Amino acid sequence: MINALAGCRVLVSAGPTFEDIDPVRFLGNRSSGKMGFAIAAAAVERGAQVCLVAGPVSLPTPVGVTRIDVRSAAQMHTAVMAQLSIEHSPCDAYIGAAAVADFTPQAFAGSKLKKMPGEDTLTLELVKTRDILAEVATHAQRPRLVVGFAAETDDVVAYARGKLQRKRLDLICANRVGVGATGFESDDNTLLVLGHEGFQRTLGPAAKTEIAGRLLDLISERLITERLVTERLR
Ligand code: CTP
Numbered sequence: 001m002i003n004a005l006a007g008c009r010v011l012v013s014a015g016p017t018f019e020d021i022d023p024v025r026f027l028g029n030r031s032s033g034k035m036g037f038a039i040a041a042a043a044v045e046r047g048a049q050v051c052l053v054a055g056p057v058s059l060p061t062p063v064g065v066t067r068i069d070v071r072s073a074a075q076m077h078t079a080v081m082a083q084l085s086i087e088h089s090p091c092d093a094y095i096g097a098a099a100v101a102d103f104t105p106q107a108f109a110g111s112k113l114k115k116m117p118g119e120d121t122l123t124l125e126l127v128k129t130r131d132i133l134a135e136v137a138t139h140a141q142r143p144r145l146v147v148g149f150a151a152e153t154d155d156v157v158a159y160a161r162g163k164l165q166r167k168r169l170d171l172i173c174a175n176r177v178g179v180g181a182t183g184f185e186s187d188d189n190t191l192l193v194l195g196h197e198g199f200q201r202t203l204g205p206a207a208k209t210e211i212a213g214r215l216l217d218l219i220s221e222r223l224i225t226e227r228l229v230t231e232r233l234r
Contacts, residue, residue, distance in 0.1 A: 004220035006047035011083050011091045011143070012040045013098035013132065015055030017073040021124065022109040029099050033057035035149075035189060036097035038212035040065045046216055048092075053079045055098055073101045073129035080132050084141050091143040093219055096133040097173075099151065104129050137168040145222055150174045160194050170222070171195045173215065193218065 014036020018026040033054060040052040041062035051066045053076055061067045068083075070076045076098060084091055103126035113122075137146045148169045150160040153176065160174035174192045189211050190204040203214045 002045075003047040004224065005043060005092075005216070008048045008092040008223060009089060010040075010043040010048040010050045010093045010095065011053070011080065012036055012043065012050065012095045013053045013055075013076060013080060013100070014040065015057040015059075016099050017055045017076055017101045017129075018071050019073065019101045019104040019129075020071075020108055021105050022111065022113045024112055027101060027103075027105070027126075028056075029101065031055070031057075031099035033059050034187065034208050035212065036095075037062060038208045039095055039097055039215065041209070042212040042216040043095075045213070046220055051083050053083070053098070055100075073104055073132070076100060077130050077132050077135070080136065081139075084136065084139050084143070090141055092223055093145040093147065094133075094136045094143045095147045095219070096136070097149050098132075099149075100132055101129055103127065131167070133169070134167040144226055145170045145219060147171045147173065147219065151177045153178045156192060157194070160192070164194055164196070171199075171218075191215065 015033030016029045016031040018028045020026045036052070037059050040050050043050045044062060044064040050064065051068065053068045053070060055076065056071055068079045070079050106125040106127045133146070133148045136143065146169050148163060148167055150163050150172055152159045152174060156174050156176050160172050163169070164172040172194050174194060175189060187207055188205055189208050190202065191211055193201045193203060193215065201218065203211045
């Protein structure tokens with residue numbers, strides 16, 4: 001629906017994060033950023049003001065989108081929180097499509113790590129990153145709609161429902177990874193969107209751009225319904 005999101009601010013995270021080990025090495029993941037970029041574009045098409053916090057990907061910025069480039073999970077956390085806290089400009093929806101690293105090296109080695117003579121293994125100490133999505137969902141300026149993603153190889157519905165509850169989300173988009181042609185690097189995808197009270201909708205299989213449009217239609221419907229309810233209660 002054209003202009004369904006007029007007057008709304010939408011914050012999207014996309015892509016992987018890279019966690020530096022030393023000046024030449026990092027821990028990353030296979031997220032292409034395509035889904036998140038398509039979501040940002042679909043939100044602009046529906047009239048929203050869109051900020052896209054992007055991990056290291058070389059995709060072009062969708063027309064009309066304000067982009068903030070970051071590298072690590074910590075930088076993504078800082079950028080997202082800063083957007084939530086802009087005075088007089090609340091975010092209506094947060095869509096966490098980024099594949100944020102769950103762990104990062106405990107310490108960054110300032111110079112390149114060298115192989116030690118006689119040592120055949122290397123142990124890297126990793127620490128948990130801050131869960132951006134969960135923090136957005138409990139933030140004092142929580143967006144009206146918080147949407148997460150869950151990439152699962154098995155037990156998709158059970159794991160995704162667990163994340164929906166645990167992270168206090170409104171919707172979670174689950175996709176199966178590691179099987180078939182759809183997933184991280186592909187242009188196509190299938191999303192299972194889960195919500196509370198047994199809400200369940202399958203989007204696709206289709207091009208990520210098509211799926212992003214259908215997801216944004218769903219999000220627009222929810223924001224509009226919620227706004228109507230709020231206005232009626234006023
Ligand atoms: N996420 C986040 N910050 C993190 C980790 C994840 O915001 N530090 C968000 C992602 O953007 C995504 C969702 O949380 O929306 C994914 O949840 P997560 O529990 O990380 O799923 P997996 O990476 O699949 O982790 P698990 O190993 O628990 O399955």
